[in-house]
Amino acid sequence: MNTLRIAGGQVLRPDATVEDADVLVDRDEGTILDIGADLDADETLDAEGCLVTPGLVNAHCHVAMTLLRGYADDKPLDAWLREDIWPAEAALTPEDVRVGAELGLVEMIKSGTTAFADMYFHVPEVAAAVDEAGLRARLGHGVVTLGKDDEDARADIDESLDVAREFDGAADGRIRTAAMPHSLTTVAEDYLREFVADAHAEDIPVHYHANETTDEVDPIVDERGERPLSYAKELGMLTADDFLAHGVHVDDAEIDLLADAGTGVVHCPASNMKLASGMAPVQKLLDAGVTVGLGTDGAASNNDLDMFDEMRDAAMLGKLAAADASAVAAGDVVRMATAGSADAINLPGGALEVGGAADLAVVDLDAPHLTPANDLVSHLAYAARGSDVRHTVCDGRVLMRDREVLTLDEDAVMARASEAVASLRERV
Numbered sequence: 001m002n003t004l005r006i007a008g009g010q011v012l013r014p015d016a017t018v019e020d021a022d023v024l025v026d027r028d029e030g031t032i033l034d035i036g037a038d039l040d041a042d043e044t045l046d047a048e049g050c051l052v053t054p055g056l057v058n059a060h061c062h063v064a065m066t067l068l069r070g071y072a073d074d075k076p077l078d079a080w081l082r083e084d085i086w087p088a089e090a091a092l093t094p095e096d097v098r099v100g101a102e103l104g105l106v107e108m109i110k111s112g113t114t115a116f117a118d119m120y121f122h123v124p125e126v127a128a129a130v131d132e133a134g135l136r137a138r139l140g141h142g143v144v145t146l147g148k149d150d151e152d153a154r155a156d157i158d159e160s161l162d163v164a165r166e167f168d169g170a171a172d173g174r175i176r177t178a179a180m181p182h183s184l185t186t187v188a189e190d191y192l193r194e195f196v197a198d199a200h201a202e203d204i205p206v207h208y209h210a211n212e213t214t215d216e217v218d219p220i221v222d223e224r225g226e227r228p229l230s231y232a233k234e235l236g237m238l239t240a241d242d243f244l245a246h247g248v249h250v251d252d253a254e255i256d257l258l259a260d261a262g263t264g265v266v267h268c269p270a271s272n273m274k275l276a277s278g279m280a281p282v283q284k285l286l287d288a289g290v291t292v293g294l295g296t297d298g299a300a301s302n303n304d305l306d307m308f309d310e311m312r313d314a315a316m317l318g319k320l321a322a323a324d325a326s327a328v329a330a331g332d333v334v335r336m337a338t339a340g341s342a343d344a345i346n347l348p349g350g351a352l353e354v355g356g357a358a359d360l361a362v363v364d365l366d367a368p369h370l371t372p373a374n375d376l377v378s379h380l381a382y383a384a385r386g387s388d389v390r391h392t393v394c395d396g397r398v399l400m401r402d403r404e405v406l407t408l409d410e411d412a413v414m415a416r417a418s419e420a421v422a423s424l425r426e427r428v
């Protein structure tokens with residue numbers, strides 16, 4: 001057996017307690033063997049003065065959109081997508097998506113994220129980047145049928161199903177997949193019904209954007225006389241395996257539907273604030289027992305992939321939405337960014353426990369903004385930053401040691417991404 005010891009730190013346990021302990025990892029199996037005192041191992045990662053946390057799980061992203069960071073800001077969702085983002089995306093080559101994904105993965109590793117869910121296109125390139133970088137992911141090809149003829153719409157759906165079949169279990173099992181209709185309004189009803197049924201017939205989960213803006217909710221209510229999530233249920237896309245992004249404008253009946261079905265909701269507070277989409281009723285979702293995860297959405301609507309920022313944003317926005325300072329507390333957002341997200345996207349990780357996945361982040365507490373150590377869960381939620389992460393481990397493999405990313409060449413990736421975007425701007 002080949003073992004790794006994360007030594008001398010404090011460890012955040014699933015019940016939100018913190019204890020002084022080493023974490024012993026089986027590198028061959030990628031699992032945690034023991035959490036305890038003075039454990040011996042083949043290799044040691046120093047965690048003195050640090051908090052060892054579960055790797056953060058970014059449950060909704062478009063990772064290659066790092067290329068469009070700062071490309072178009074300060075617009076509402078619909079205009080932003082139609083006027084800026086979709087025209088630029090139409091010009092992206094597979095090589096662009098590869099380097100954009102690598103850039104995003106470097107950013108994730110450097111901020112303690114070990115797993116994510118991603119909706120994009122040229123997915124084979126995203127999968128190759130994930131394989132190389134060493135993270136876990138649930139990947140899928142996003143489908144839009146609006147504005148497409150029947151042949152193109154069907155080709156898009158076929159590609160989504162083919163990608164889900166082909167890449168499930170890739171990267172030594174670290175990659176899982178989903179079928180990904182973009183949203184309830186950008187994929188037409190007949191296509192959606194067939195797409196979802198075909199995916200579920202092969203046990204492929206479905207991931208989509210829902211109830212993000214009122215512009216997206218109102219047409220469904222006007223045309224169908226029912227709420228979007230009641231429509232989603234009727235289409236069969238509200239099962240325990242499926243998960244949706246946003247869920248901003250959901251009413252009480254829709255919250256009950258989500259809780260009854262066990263469908264995960266991925267809250268994306270920064271994106272919702274930046275696009276002025278609205279405030280998700282996160283405390284209500286939690287109270288109803290809905291599985292709630294946390295995601296950054298793409299870097300063009302955030303504008304980073306730092307899940308520490310996202311935790312703080314979720315807590316702040318959740319309190320505002322509930323008009324209650326006790327709503328969406330520190331422990332709630334830490335759980336959402338770890339176990340909640342892992343649960344929503346159904347990947348291993350999200351908790352440090354014996355027998356569980358060895359996916360973790362080591363946060364350096366020796367910083368003025370993390371002093372004094374009154375409450376480490378509070379610090380994670382409100383005061384820590386991605387740049388406080390010292391080591392990142394996924395599936396038992398060290399992806400970053402002492403802030404040096406070991407699986408990708410950070411400087412080379414940044415240079416290639418800048419070149420790719422210079423060329424993209426000339427083409428668009």
Ligand SMILES: N[C@@H](CCSC[C@H]1O[C@@H](n2cnc3c(=O)[nH]cnc32)[C@H](O)[C@@H]1O)C(=O)O
Nearest residue numbers: 062085119120121142143144182209297298
């Ligand atoms: N195959 C589709 C692309 C779908 S990928 C997923 C899409 O979601 C877009 N996207 C990013 N953030 C959001 C959001 O917050 N809401 C809805 N769509 C988004 C992203 O730009 C990308 O085009 C096509 O032909 O256009």
Ligand SMILES: [Zn+2]
Nearest residue numbers: 209245297298
């Ligand atoms: Zn999105």
